Amino acid sequence: MIELRHLRRIYPGRPEVVALDSADLMISEGEWVSIVGPSGAGKSTLLNLIGLLDSPSSGSYLLEGVDVATLGHNRRAELRSEMFGFVFQAFHLVGSRTVVENVELGLVYAGVSRRDRRARAVEATASVGLAERVDARTPTLSGGEKQRVALARALATNARVLLCDEPTGNLDSETGAKVLAQVSKAHHRGMTVIMITHNHEVARLGDRIVHMRSGRIVEGGGS
Numbered sequence: 001m002i003e004l005r006h007l008r009r010i011y012p013g014r015p016e017v018v019a020l021d022s023a024d025l026m027i028s029e030g031e032w033v034s035i036v037g038p039s040g041a042g043k044s045t046l047l048n049l050i051g052l053l054d055s056p057s058s059g060s061y062l063l064e065g066v067d068v069a070t071l072g073h074n075r076r077a078e079l080r081s082e083m084f085g086f087v088f089q090a091f092h093l094v095g096s097r098t099v100v101e102n103v104e105l106g107l108v109y110a111g112v113s114r115r116d117r118r119a120r121a122v123e124a125t126a127s128v129g130l131a132e133r134v135d136a137r138t139p140t141l142s143g144g145e146k147q148r149v150a151l152a153r154a155l156a157t158n159a160r161v162l163l164c165d166e167p168t169g170n171l172d173s174e175t176g177a178k179v180l181a182q183v184s185k186a187h188h189r190g191m192t193v194i195m196i197t198h199n200h201e202v203a204r205l206g207d208r209i210v211h212m213r214s215g216r217i218v219e220g221g222g223s
């Protein structure tokens with residue numbers, strides 16, 4: 001499903017930073033891949049490229065056989081919202097909207113009818129343990145609660161690939177376990193999961209662990 005060949009991402013500047021150095025990575029549909037490595041290893045850079053939030057400096061990225069470099073701006077944006085759900089350190093929640101409205105917003109882009117949106121959004125919000133906060137404005141939420149809203153939004157849209165950057169980093173162990181249980185459920189329904197984590201127990205939940213160091217995939221990239 002996802003095939004990266006010699007992918008590089010260089011951030012220009014003095015000195016320039018080689019954030020990703022010739023990464024080769026294959027991910028099949030339905031896999032759960034954990035990404036581990038020290039701070040600064042290039043993990044978030046890799047996830048941004050996979051989620052079409054950023055473009056590589058060189059190398060190729062085939063998404064279901066399509067070279068994403070050949071896509072126009074609109075098709076790329078369409079593909080991003082059809083394929084990917086994002087649970088990131090920076091949450092991209094709309095502060096002027098409530099929790100449930102933020103979850104619904106994902107469904108607007110996914111083309112779900114207005115009638116079905118609210119019910120699905122409420123259900124997804126409850127599934128991450130935030131039933132009591134559906135009508136809260138997102139700036140009044142804690143960091144971990146915001147991250148759970150992002151997860152609810154990704155789950156509600158039936159994204160095919162869930163991209164998680166430290167999804168349990170801000171959570172106590174009980175809430176973290178709840179979130180991981182929801183991810184597991186989605187994975188069992190066939191969702192592909194790519195999850196960055198610093199927690200080795202969480203990493204072991206994946207089918208495979210990709211190890212990164214200094215911008216390189218040093219183990220687990222597949223062939």
Ligand SMILES: Nc1ncnc2c1ncn2[C@@H]1O[C@H](COP(=O)(O)OP(=O)(O)OP(=O)(O)O)[C@@H](O)[C@H]1O
Nearest residue numbers: 011017018019037038039040041042043044045046
């Ligand atoms: N926008 C940017 N401009 C310049 N350098 C950047 C930029 N974003 C990241 N970098 C650099 O690229 C390297 C890889 O960063 P990245 O965010 O991918 O690391 P990471 O593995 O996600 O680390 P962490 O575990 O701390 O989140 C780091 O050296 C970082 O300083």
Ligand SMILES: [Mg+2]
Nearest residue numbers: 043044045165
């Ligand atoms: Mg990071």
